[in-house]
Amino acid sequence: MKIIQADRVIVGEDNKILEKGVVVIEGSLIRYVGQVKEAVGRYPDAVLEKKENCTLLPGLIDMHVHPGHWSRRPDAKEISENLGHITLIAYKNLQDALSVGITTIRAVGEPFGLGSALRAGFHKGLIKGPRYITCERAIGITGGHGWESINSYIPADGPWEVRKAVRQCLKEGADWIKAMASHRTHYCEYTQEELDALVAEVHKFGRKCCIHAATIPAASMAIKAGFDSIEHGAFITPELAKQAADKGIAWVPTAYVYISAAEYLKEHIRESGQKPNKAQLREIAYFEESISAYRENFLKNYEAGITVCTGTDIVFPEWHITPIAEEMETLCSLGLSPIQALQCATGNSAKVLEAADEFGMLKEGLCADLLVVEGNPAKEIRDIKKIREVYRNGELLFTARG
Numbered sequence: 593m594k595i596i597q598a599d600r601v602i603v604g605e606d607n608k609i610l611e612k613g614v615v616v617i618e619g620s621l622i623r624y625v626g627q628v629k630e631a632v633g634r635y636p637d638a639v640l641e642k643k644e645n646c647t648l649l650p651g652l653i654d655m656h657v658h659p660g661h662w663s664r665r666p667d668a669k670e671i672s673e674n675l676g677h678i679t680l681i682a683y684k685n686l687q688d689a690l691s692v693g694i695t696t697i698r699a700v701g702e703p704f705g706l707g708s709a710l711r712a713g714f715h716k717g718l719i720k721g722p723r724y725i726t727c728e729r730a731i732g733i734t735g736g737h738g739w740e741s742i743n744s745y746i747p748a749d750g751p752w753e754v755r756k757a758v759r760q761c762l763k764e765g766a767d768w769i770k771a772m773a774s775h776r777t778h779y780c781e782y783t784q785e786e787l788d789a790l791v792a793e794v795h796k797f798g799r800k801c802c803i804h805a806a807t808i809p810a811a812s813m814a815i816k817a818g819f820d821s822i823e824h825g826a827f828i829t830p831e832l833a834k835q836a837a838d839k840g841i842a843w844v845p846t847a848y849v850y851i852s853a854a855e856y857l858k859e860h861i862r863e864s865g866q867k868p869n870k871a872q873l874r875e876i877a878y879f880e881e882s883i884s885a886y887r888e889n890f891l892k893n894y895e896a897g898i899t900v901c902t903g904t905d906i907v908f909p910e911w912h913i914t915p916i917a918e919e920m921e922t923l924c925s926l927g928l929s930p931i932q933a934l935q936c937a938t939g940n941s942a943k944v945l946e947a948a949d950e951f952g953m954l955k956e957g958l959c960a961d962l963l964v965v966e967g968n969p970a971k972e973i974r975d976i977k978k979i980r981e982v983y984r985n986g987e988l989l990f991t992a993r994g
Contacts, residue, residue: 604938651695651961656903686721708765732772751789891927
């Protein structure tokens with residue numbers, strides 16, 4: 593048994609902060625959260641560890657990750673049909689995610705068989721990384737967004753094919769179902785009838801579903817269908833956010849990657865020495881429109897009551913797989929306070945995953961997913977980058993060097 597004491601404890605719910613607090617860990621669970629005197633009195637034989645100038649907070653949750661994404665890599669053709677190679681890429685990405693404080697991920701669209709294998713590796717103790725929740729392959733229309741990643745995509749057209757695809761994903765071991773409804777276009781690739789059928793089939797089996805719906809038509813139709821979370825949603829308006837909030841639909845805005853993508857594309861064009869083609873110009877214009885939309889509506893959407901969760905959505909091989917600190921910084925730049933951004937990455941996400949009685953907060957009886965960070969991220973969100981230690985299920989899995 594261990595008592596960890598720090599300058600403050602961020603609980604992960606209701607903006608609650610305990611000054612000079614402690615967390616008691618026994619095995620994989622949290623046994624007590626409170627003050628040191630009470631902890632030592634209850635557990636006199638426990639080892640007391642003091643973390644000076646540090647904050648304790650729950651392990652972070654990334655709701656939008658592609659651990660095995662390969663199609664943008666320079667060696668994509670070589671590895672496209674090599675699940676072993678893809679698995680190694682994913683394993684490395686999971687270790688990188690852990691190093692920035694992520695103890696739970698939701699993987700949203702993966703090569704066939706990868707998600708269930710990695711989840712099994714987590715549960716069997718073979719993978720010392722974040723807790724793994726998988727959507728398995730994504731479902732989309734024939735030739736729709738993401739079809740090029742053939743082994744990560746199930747084409748399905750019409751309500752009965754969509755229902756069959758849901759059943760196939762569940763057979764493959766999906767925890768959630770992921771649908772694709774739009775790309776960089778202002779229309780929805782699926783019909784309302786198809787989306788309604790997908791949601792009905794998922795909910796019939798007691799599961800939840802998320803949807804790539806970046807633009808207004810797709811997001812509006814997704815809200816009407818009753819998806820459980822909307823991914824990206826750059827153009828969501830306060831009116832749509834209120835509709836989503838009223839139906840209990842969450843939002844994973846992935847704002848950092850959208851806001852950064854325009855400059856990323858411009859830099860690649862500059863490095864190539866070539867003039868941008870029409871497709872590249874359209875793509876840059878789309879991301880610049882997205883930036884404007886986030887800046888105009890994000891805070892209004894949040895204030896409309898929609899539950900916001902953190903997600904990173906990185907598919908660029910040069911980037912860290914889960915820049916969750918940058919995502920939280922971006923949310924703060926759009927109007928959130930640091931403690932609100934931290935809640936998006938902890939308690940909010942745990943509730944959307946229906947796991948608030950298991951992880952995502954520092955409470956007695958929950959899994960001991962715990963970060964030790966230097967400084968005070970409740971006041972300066974950038975301090976979340978100063979990771980000192982990462983515990984997952986009570987096990988110390990990462991210690992910063994130096």
